[in-house]
Amino acid sequence: QKEVEQNSGPLSVPEGAIASLNCTYSDRGSQSFFWYRQYSGKSPELIMFIYSNGDKEDGRFTAQLNKASQYVSLLIRDSQPSDSATYLCAPLGSSNTGKLIFGQGTTLQVKP
Amino acid sequence: DVKVTQSSRYLVKRTGEKVFLECVQDMDHENMFWYRQDPGLGLRLIYFSYDVKMKEKGDIPEGYSVSREKKERFSLILESASTNQTSMYLCASSPPGRREKLFFGSGTQLSVL
Numbered sequence: 001q002k003e004v005e006q007n008s009g010p011l012s013v014p015e016g017a018i019a020s021l022n023c024t025y026s027d028r029g030s031q032s033f034f035w036y037r038q039y040s041g042k043s044p045e046l047i048m049f050i051y052s053n054g055d056k057e058d059g060r061f062t063a064q065l066n067k068a069s070q071y072v073s074l075l076i077r078d079s080q081p082s083d084s085a086t087y088l089c090a091p092l093g094s095s096n097t098g099k100l101i102f103g104q105g106t107t108l109q110v111k112p
Numbered sequence: 113d114v115k116v117t118q119s120s121r122y123l124v125k126r127t128g129e130k131v132f133l134e135c136v137q138d139m140d141h142e143n144m145f146w147y148r149q150d151p152g153l154g155l156r157l158i159y160f161s162y163d164v165k166m167k168e169k170g171d172i173p174e175g176y177s178v179s180r181e182k183k184e185r186f187s188l189i190l191e192s193a194s195t196n197q198t199s200m201y202l203c204a205s206s207p208p209g210r211r212e213k214l215f216f217g218s219g220t221q222l223s224v225l
Contacts, residue, residue, distance in 0.1 A: 034212055043216035098211045104154035
């Protein structure tokens, strides 16, 4: 089993729809979870993080965390073509070195 | 703005060559990282450093070494390049107390022939 699992996609949604990106992780000790966005040909950038069970909203983005199910998701409301990118889920490992463990990423395509 | 600068965007080397990838950050960050990114495998951590002269192995350190003589500079060294080290190499830094808030450089696409 991979440490972090994401469906590679592509996930295709029409403009204005809600995009739902999902991630499961194996390290039960992970307490912090991060979403990075990577445009094609560019480097990843941090867009969201969540520490507590439940939802965290930031503009059109909502991160959801369920530690019991070891599941984290990213919702993008009113998706725009500019949201087309690969989204990387990254739990912070529970070891004392504090390393991020990146998933392979889900590619999102928002069609006009 | 934080700036993480990698010395080369594209690099072509021969098998067996010694390769140096340089990374410089200008935000006085303590933490620096080297990743490689391959299709289907995602981002994998090679080495990281939380202080000058300090280095820790990541998940795939074999065939690589690093040097951190100054706080702002973190170098990745391929002692004897091999074709399976053809990859996109990404350097990142993060501020003290926020190791997970990575700022990435623009990457070096290394091809080993």
